[in-house]
Amino acid sequence: MTKYNFELTKEIELLRLVTVGSVDDGKSTLIGRLLIDTKGAFEDQLMAVRKKKGTTQISSAAEIDLAMLTDGLSAEREQGITIDVAYRYFATPKRKFIMADCPGHEQYTRNMVTGSSTANAAIILIDARHGVLAQTKRHTHILGLLGIPHLIVAVNKMDLVDYDQGKFEAIREEMQAYCAKQGIKDLICTPMSALTGDMVTIRGDKMAWYEGNTLLETLESLSVLDDIDEKPFRMAVQLVNRPQTADLPDYRGFMGTIASGTVKVGDAISVVPSGLSSTVKEIVTFDGNLEEAFAPQSITLTLNDNIDISRGDMLVHTGESTSGEKLLSANVCWIGDEPLEKRKKYIIKHTTRQVKAVVDEVNFKRDIHSLEKEAASELAMNEIGQVTFKLQQPLNCDAYTENRGTGSFIVIDSFTNNTVGAGMVI
Amino acid sequence: MSKHKLTQLKALEAESIHIIREVVAEFRNPVMLYSVGKDSSVLVHLARKAFYPAPLPFPLLHVDTGFKFKEMYDFRDAFCEEIGADLIVRRNEDAIGKGMNPKEFGVARCCGALKTSGLLDALEEGGYDAAFGGARRDEEKSRAKERVFSMRDEFGQWDPKSQRPELWSIYNGRIHDGESVRVFPISNWTEMDIWSYIRDEKIPIVPLYFAKERPMIERGAMLIPYYEENKDQYLEGEEPTMVMSRFRTLGCSPCTGAVRSDATNMDEIVIEAAASRRSERETRIIDHGSNSMEDKKKEGYF
Numbered sequence: 068m069t070k071y072n073f074e075l076t077k078e079i080e081l082l083r084l085v086t087v088g089s090v091d092d093g094k095s096t097l098i099g100r101l102l103i104d105t106k107g108a109f110e111d112q113l114m115a116v117r118k119k120k121g122t123t124q125i126s127s128a129a130e131i132d133l134a135m136l137t138d139g140l141s142a143e144r145e146q147g148i149t150i151d152v153a154y155r156y157f158a159t160p161k162r163k164f165i166m167a168d169c170p171g172h173e174q175y176t177r178n179m180v181t182g183s184s185t186a187n188a189a190i191i192l193i194d195a196r197h198g199v200l201a202q203t204k205r206h207t208h209i210l211g212l213l214g215i216p217h218l219i220v221a222v223n224k225m226d227l228v229d230y231d232q233g234k235f236e237a238i239r240e241e242m243q244a245y246c247a248k249q250g251i252k253d254l255i256c257t258p259m260s261a262l263t264g265d266m267v268t269i270r271g272d273k274m275a276w277y278e279g280n281t282l283l284e285t286l287e288s289l290s291v292l293d294d295i296d297e298k299p300f301r302m303a304v305q306l307v308n309r310p311q312t313a314d315l316p317d318y319r320g321f322m323g324t325i326a327s328g329t330v331k332v333g334d335a336i337s338v339v340p341s342g343l344s345s346t347v348k349e350i351v352t353f354d355g356n357l358e359e360a361f362a363p364q365s366i367t368l369t370l371n372d373n374i375d376i377s378r379g380d381m382l383v384h385t386g387e388s389t390s391g392e393k394l395l396s397a398n399v400c401w402i403g404d405e406p407l408e409k410r411k412k413y414i415i416k417h418t419t420r421q422v423k424a425v426v427d428e429v430n431f432k433r434d435i436h437s438l439e440k441e442a443a444s445e446l447a448m449n450e451i452g453q454v455t456f457k458l459q460q461p462l463n464c465d466a467y468t469e470n471r472g473t474g475s476f477i478v479i480d481s482f483t484n485n486t487v488g489a490g491m492v493i
Numbered sequence: 494m495s496k497h498k499l500t501q502l503k504a505l506e507a508e509s510i511h512i513i514r515e516v517v518a519e520f521r522n523p524v525m526l527y528s529v530g531k532d533s534s535v536l537v538h539l540a541r542k543a544f545y546p547a548p549l550p551f552p553l554l555h556v557d558t559g560f561k562f563k564e565m566y567d568f569r570d571a572f573c574e575e576i577g578a579d580l581i582v583r584r585n586e587d588a589i590g591k592g593m594n595p596k597e598f599g600v601a602r603c604c605g606a607l608k609t610s611g612l613l614d615a616l617e618e619g620g621y622d623a624a625f626g627g628a629r630r631d632e633e634k635s636r637a638k639e640r641v642f643s644m645r646d647e648f649g650q651w652d653p654k655s656q657r658p659e660l661w662s663i664y665n666g667r668i669h670d671g672e673s674v675r676v677f678p679i680s681n682w683t684e685m686d687i688w689s690y691i692r693d694e695k696i697p698i699v700p701l702y703f704a705k706e707r708p709m710i711e712r713g714a715m716l717i718p719y720y721e722e723n724k725d726q727y728l729e730g731e732e733p734t735m736v737m738s739r740f741r742t743l744g745c746s747p748c749t750g751a752v753r754s755d756a757t758n759m760d761e762i763v764i765e766a767a768a769s770r771r772s773e774r775e776t777r778i779i780d781h782g783s784n785s786m787e788d789k790k791k792e793g794y795f
Contacts, residue, residue, distance in 0.1 A: 081501035296497040310547035353542035361497035365510035484667040
């Protein structure tokens with residue numbers, strides 16, 4: 068049993084994970100394996116999905132219907148497929164993991180985008196018998212676009228190919244070549260059997276030829292944070308705090324989550340887009356004022372000058388502003404039922420600001436097999452392309468590859484109010 | 494390696510505060526559902542952090558069934574007074590007047606009337622367009638699939654098949670007239686996180702969470718708390734005995750079981766939670782009927 072060290076609970080870090088794969092890659096089995104072996108699933112939850120009614124103790128993944136554990140909706144159990152992203156939680160003495168379990172069904176790619184957008188690492192499941200599929204490539208391409216820092220290819224069901232090293236190496240080479248074409252560098256390939264647990268949480272004795280880490284060792288050792296605190300300071304204002312109480316008649320605090328960088332008391336601050344500037348007076352939190360704050364903390368700033376700031380404005384260090392553009396070019400994953408069309412009007416939400424936008428040009432769409440650009444006038448559901456929007460008001464963005472927080476936006480259909488696109492600023 | 498690091502609890506805290514602030518910024522009339530339990534205690538604590546030094550910018554709404562533990566009512570009133578919260582209590586008086594109870598009418602009907610209808614009526618009456626709830630995704634498998642911003646139609650109902658994609662930390666709060674949203678800022682917290690955070694932040698909770706000798710009815714594997722005034726709700730022949738026990742979750746007294754425990758302080762509770770091999774929802778009778786959590790959620794249960 069995994070020992071939980073209570074003194075360490077204050078120190079452990081959070082790793083956000085996403086698992087993607089095609090139908091029948093054994094994703095549910097892998098997740099069930101991780102949950103059982105790290106004690107992330109409770110006994111009564113396991114007993115409720117046991118295969119044989121008489122079973123009184125669950126000791127191996129083979130005794131339970133793992134898909135039943137993760138497929139929480141009745142429609143999923145009826146159809147035997149996973150429809151929606153499910154979030155799962157498990158912890159080891161080193162880390163807590165939030166795992167978004169994304170369905171492999173082609174029409175539900177939008178849920179994969181949902182589950183992947185916040186992830187630090189992705190596990191891509193491949194069935195060793197079937198190798199790299201079109202769906203695998205599509206998912207890998209999306210993960211690359213979304214800038215997931217670490218990709219882990221889990222070559223599963225090795226037990227069904229006699230733990231053949233050759234089969235594994237062929238898949239590894241194909242994935243490495245595919246990722247290299249897209250500029251994805253951090254790729255780790257691990258052979259495993261989720262059913263037996265070999266190379267998931269234990270090494271086992273069937274794949275002595277493999278010298279890398281087990282999956283769990285990899286997950287425990289990946290670096291969690293990129294250099295987000297070393298990038299320029301960015302904080303979109305969510306709200307202006309004006310208590311107007313007897314004690315605080317003139318208090319004005321600017322509330323927000325730091326998207327990147329650090330801020331200190333006394334720092335020179337500019338407001339984007341107005342260009343007004345001041346210096347930081349206090350960094351206010353419920354637990355006392357801070358001298359310095361960093362991403363991704365949620366804080367309140369007070370300034371030494373009374374300047375006009377409201378929701379949607381961004382605070383930056385003076386001299387480190389971004390340029391505001393009325394034409395916005397971005398890679399877009401389209402996730403709406405109705406296609407994105409040229410000249411159609413949408414609403415874009417970027418950080419805490421919403422602006423009206425019209426599609427100026429669909430520059431191209433990407434064939435996910437060849438990765439070649441194709442001419443297009445629209446993007447249908449699940450398609451990916453490069454789009455230029457004309458904005459009613461300029462947005463101050465960073466490139467997505469530089470800054471996930473200030474380089475991302477969502478596209479909202481102004482008629483249905485649904486979220487229909489995921490945008491990554493170029 | 495980055496020199497600025499947040500522990501996982503502080504990272505969760507920052508995410509929750511961000512969500513709570515987005516709702517206040519984008520909705521006209523938000524309310525925070527307050528069930529008096531440990532998750533509610535954490536949720537209210539996070540909301541106070543989000544708006545400090547200002548007071549909470551929304552009221553707390555307790556949908557009362559009349560069947561809560563006496564200790565919960567005492568705690569609720571003292572806690573709300575101490576933090577200066579605007580507490581609204583709503584009950585389905587119609588059903589309560591007709592003598593609704595789980596033993597005669599069944600757990601599903603009783604919950605439907607006192608909790609789901611009570612909640613929907615209270616939300617409609619208040620005209621709230623956003624209601625915060627303290628549900629967590631690790632609690633139950635249909636909750637594991639719910640978004641942080643969970644859209645509800647005019648009838649307060651959830652459609653799990655057409656949930657809005659939720660990307661990065663950009664939440665889409667745009668709704669049509671009549672629609673509303675349930676917002677779950679502590680979606681990503683586990684039971685272990687809740688207990689650790691309550692310990693670290695010294696958040697007040699109902700004393701029933703701490704172990705004590707209490708009168709209990711032993712029904713199969715369940716420990717059901719015995720209250721003189723509820724004695725009609727017990728089965729024939731059931732007699733209370735004193736058991737060293739505590740509650741992992743708190744609901745209505747006839748339908749919430751206790752667990753045997755010696756954990757009398759927060760450190761011991763955290764250790765016990767970490768070692769526990771059974772889920773906390775196991776002690777809630779509501780989760781085990783034919784009417785699943787998913788069905789109840791579709792009808793409007795939060």
